[in-house]
Structure formats: C-alpha cells, structure tokens
Amino acid sequence: MTVTNKELGLEIAKRVEGYIQKDQLSQEDVDTILKESEANYNENVNPGWLPYREIMSTDPMFSEWSQREGEFFSDVKGTEFIDCLGGFGIFLAGHKNTEIMKTVHAQLDRYPQHSQDLVNPLQGYFSHLMGLITPGDLQAVWPTNGGTEATEAAIKLSKLATGGKWFISTVNAYHGLSTGALSLIGNADYRSPFTPNIQQVQHVKYGDAEQMENAIVNLQSVGEKVAAVILEPIQGEGGIIIPPAGYLKKVREICDKYGVAMICDEIQTGLGRTGALWRTEAEGIVPDILLFGKAIGGGCMPLTGIIARPWMVTEALVENPTLVSMPTFGGNPLAMSAGIASIRYILENDIPQLVKEKGEYFLKKLNEIQKKYPEMLKEVRGTGLMIGLVLPDMDIMHDFCKEMFSRKVMTSATMNDVTVARIEPCASISYESIDKVCEVIEESIQALMK
Structure with a gap:
C-alpha cells in the first residue's frame, strides 16, 4: 500500500506560497529555505547536485531568489551578483524585462x-x-x-x-x-x-x-x-x-x-x-x-x-x-x-547592434588582459556577447569560476569543453558593469597565479 502524507504536503505548499508572495523574506525565512533546500536537493532532486555546484562556487547552497532588471540577480540573503552566465543565453533581454x-x-x-x-x-x-x-x-x-x-x-x-x-x-x-x-x-x-x-x-x-x-x-x-x-x-x-x-x-x-x-x-x-x-x-x-x-x-x-x-x-x-x-x-x-x-x-531596440558594440568593447578589454597573463588566460574568443575565456585546464577553470563567484560575478564552464569559462551577459549590461567584470577577471587571474 502506498503511504502519502497529504497533510504535511498541504502545510508545506501553503508556507512556500507565502514565501513567494512576500515582498521581503525574514532571517528566519532565509534560514529555513536554505536548510530545507539542502535536504530537498539531496533527497528529492539528486544527491550529486550540491557537490557538483561546489566545483565552481564558493557556496554550494547559493540560491537565486530575486532579480533586478538588467544584468543583476540576488540570492535569498539579498547579496547581488552580476550575471555573466546568463542562463546559457536566455537572458539576452535582461533579467526581469518589464x-x-x-x-x-x-x-x-x-x-x-x-x-x-x-x-x-x-x-x-x-x-x-x-x-x-x-x-x-x-x-x-x-x-x-x-x-x-x-x-x-x-x-x-x-x-x-x-x-x-x-x-x-x-x-x-x-x-x-x-x-x-x-x-x-x-x-x-x-x-x-x-x-x-x-x-x-x-x-x-x-x-x-x-x-x-x-x-x-x-x-x-x-x-x-x-x-x-x-x-x-x-x-x-x-x-x-x-x-x-x-x-x-x-x-x-x-x-x-x-x-x-x-x-x-x-x-x-x-x-x-x-x-x-x-x-x-x-x-x-x-x-x-x-x-x-x-x-x-x-x-x-x-x-x-x-x-x-x-x-x-x-x-x-x-x-x-x-x-x-x-x-x-x-x-x-x-x-x-x-x-x-x-x-x-x-x-x-536594435539589440544586435547593441550587442555588437558592447561585445567589441568587452573583447578589446579582455584581449588586453590576455596579453598581460598569457600563461593563465590562454585565449579569448567569441563575437558579440558570446565570449569564451580559455584557461589552462579544468581544475584552474573551476578555481577561476570560484574566484569570480567570490567577487560577485557569476560564470561557468561550457559543457563540452570544461577549460572554457563563458561570458554571456544580457544586451543591456552597462559599460560600468563590463568594466567591473573585467576588473574581477583580472583580480581572479592574479589570485590564481599566487
């Protein structure tokens, strides 16, 4: 006989709906969400998922919770990140495009x-x-x-x-x-x-x-x-x-x-x-x-x-x-x-032209960084805002992504070549954020070289 727990299911569903509908989570809410998310992923999603996240993140329990229009998103704690992963390309028009x-x-x-x-x-x-x-x-x-x-x-x-x-x-x-x-x-x-x-x-x-x-x-x-x-x-x-x-x-x-x-x-x-x-x-x-x-x-x-x-x-x-x-x-x-x-x-909004201009600006700055650290940043390739940073090997790439993450910039490896970190931000990314990302990339490379 199959045993279900409908009463508990109803209680949890109501509580989570409350989280979704809240304008602001309390600290108790945050603590509960993080604790239950860990258990839910290990028991009901895949026990390998959180260790997998540890490869490229300093916080395996990092949980996206809200977005600000453009290139920014926040975790459940309210910490803001620049998104250069871009949902593998889905956020071309930006997060939460009103x-x-x-x-x-x-x-x-x-x-x-x-x-x-x-x-x-x-x-x-x-x-x-x-x-x-x-x-x-x-x-x-x-x-x-x-x-x-x-x-x-x-x-x-x-x-x-x-x-x-x-x-x-x-x-x-x-x-x-x-x-x-x-x-x-x-x-x-x-x-x-x-x-x-x-x-x-x-x-x-x-x-x-x-x-x-x-x-x-x-x-x-x-x-x-x-x-x-x-x-x-x-x-x-x-x-x-x-x-x-x-x-x-x-x-x-x-x-x-x-x-x-x-x-x-x-x-x-x-x-x-x-x-x-x-x-x-x-x-x-x-x-x-x-x-x-x-x-x-x-x-x-x-x-x-x-x-x-x-x-x-x-x-x-x-x-x-x-x-x-x-x-x-x-x-x-x-x-x-x-x-x-x-x-x-x-x-x-002529997004292709906007991407072309920002991509050229981005690539110019990235190529300048590559020339300074050729032993660590082996190559920069791409066009528009579809850019790859080639690192020496998989382990260095993972450490590079962790360094980026610790500085509040999200990126990840391409799936079939794990020596390449992708840079795929939204078209509306500001030039100020592009400069910030390039600064973080250089800082991350310097940290790895130490």
Whole structure:
C-alpha cells in the first residue's frame, strides 16, 4: 500500500506560497529555505547536485531568489551578483524585462493555456513574425518547450521531407539530451552511458567542410541516403568555437549538391547574441531548418522551436499536421506572448547592434588582459556577447569560476569543453558593469597565479 502524507504536503505548499508572495523574506525565512533546500536537493532532486555546484562556487547552497532588471540577480540573503552566465543565453533581454513581462502578465490574466484543437491566434502571429525575421524563405514553424524537443522535431521533419535516414553532426556539438538529440551531440561523456543511440549518425570535425562532404559521399556510395547535416553556426557548449570563414557557405553548397537538408541550431546564437539577428544571416546562408530558443522567451518563459522552408512541408504533414511535433504546451499562449514581446523588444531596440558594440568593447578589454597573463588566460574568443575565456585546464577553470563567484560575478564552464569559462551577459549590461567584470577577471587571474 502506498503511504502519502497529504497533510504535511498541504502545510508545506501553503508556507512556500507565502514565501513567494512576500515582498521581503525574514532571517528566519532565509534560514529555513536554505536548510530545507539542502535536504530537498539531496533527497528529492539528486544527491550529486550540491557537490557538483561546489566545483565552481564558493557556496554550494547559493540560491537565486530575486532579480533586478538588467544584468543583476540576488540570492535569498539579498547579496547581488552580476550575471555573466546568463542562463546559457536566455537572458539576452535582461533579467526581469518589464516590457516583456507586462505583455505576459496581460496574457496570464486573459487566458494562460490553450485548448489544443482550437485555433490559437497568438501561435499564428508568432509563427508569422518568425517567418518575417528569419533569413530567406523560412516559413513553417513548430513551437516547442525546450531545445532538445526542437532537435527531435528537426530530426523527424528532415527524415520525412528527404526520405533519408542518416545524419552528419560534428565533434563537440551540443543539441540536447533526449535520445534522438543525444545521438547528434559530439561528446562521449553524455552519449556513452546511453548507447546505442540512433545508429545512423556520423560525426565529423567541426569547421572541416571536406570531411563533411566525404562522409555524405561515402554513405551515398554504399546506398545510404543522408537526411540532414546539423551544426551550430558557432559551437556554444563546445567552447565558443567560431568556424573558418566560408565554412557554412561551403556546407550549404554541399547539402544542395547531394540533396541533403541543412539544419542550423541557432538556439544559443540567435536573436542577436552574436551581434547579428541570426548568425546564419551574417554568414549569408539560409538553412532548410533553423532551431531557435533561449532568448526568444524573453528570460521569463520557456520557448523554443524550429522554422523550416516551404519545400519541407510535405503532403504527409498536410494530411496529418501532428506528425512531426505536438507537445502539450508547445505554442501555449504565455510562451507565444513572451515570444511576440521579445521579437518586438529586440527589433525596436536594435539589440544586435547593441550587442555588437558592447561585445567589441568587452573583447578589446579582455584581449588586453590576455596579453598581460598569457600563461593563465590562454585565449579569448567569441563575437558579440558570446565570449569564451580559455584557461589552462579544468581544475584552474573551476578555481577561476570560484574566484569570480567570490567577487560577485557569476560564470561557468561550457559543457563540452570544461577549460572554457563563458561570458554571456544580457544586451543591456552597462559599460560600468563590463568594466567591473573585467576588473574581477583580472583580480581572479592574479589570485590564481599566487
């Protein structure tokens, strides 16, 4: 017989609602939250999570609780930090963007969720806007909730549209952790515990178009049809890797030559993060499927998806519109309102240009620091506000993040290259905060050298 404790559950739920609704936590509230959070994570989340946090933080129980509009957030104790982790890119429009949240609040009061089979006007408007702001003739949109869902939709759509079964991905790529997406990422640590994944996947060196073409030719020569190539215009979790000039154009030509769909994962690079609205647009190409996410939710709603060219909408999809992707919450009114407001905010404030200017300022200062401490800061790379700091090894990188954390700046390593610390602040970060972050980076390097 299953035993539950509904009375205790009700008491805790009411108490936590009270914390959420309070303007200011008392010291007793803070102490209770920290104590119970530790127990909750160890018992109900994962006992490895807090030790994992200790790797890059001087306080494993650090708990984000509130945000101030822009680049700042606070913990439950009220200590304020500059955020250079940026939720892996979701806070492009800043924390607690009041312009975007105003629209989401209005939609919450109108109707927060949809009834599935009915027409959702906001999904139609959002999809139309995405068609207007993406490169070329990208047009058909499937909204999803997380990046890995978007990857799964892209896998299915490219199979359906091309009739192919094989995929070419790249080493150090990151496209999500669900079974299909996991097959495409280029990191053994995540793939190996779950093999065999999708078997029809080959990985080639990122930035090497010749390897890409050879893989396609070899497969086709033995009768295997390739459905798609998938790559990031800049590898984010791979360590902020910018490919050689002309690489994406060459891959586009290869895909056209052999009848292979080109999927570009712009979940992290899109919407202005690199100093252009889309990195593919800056590279002068139009993919057959573009993945979007992170910044499109305005930092307040989960929203991702794919947008595809018209030729990919096959007769089978017209006959069964649910065939590729139909998540329960995909295209929900709250997410759509956040997406529409984010697009308006990004266009109206010319976020790509703002990011370009601040990124150039940031990179100039960081390169000056690198020249002073080349043995510790091996390299600075990136574009816009998607920047990687390359440290000598994993342990030094972890210590570097701890030093940064102790000085109230939050950053972390990229997932597939743990020698790289990411700098991905919001577009609205002030020049004063940029100067402060650079000061903290230099102080942290000096502390490590001692």
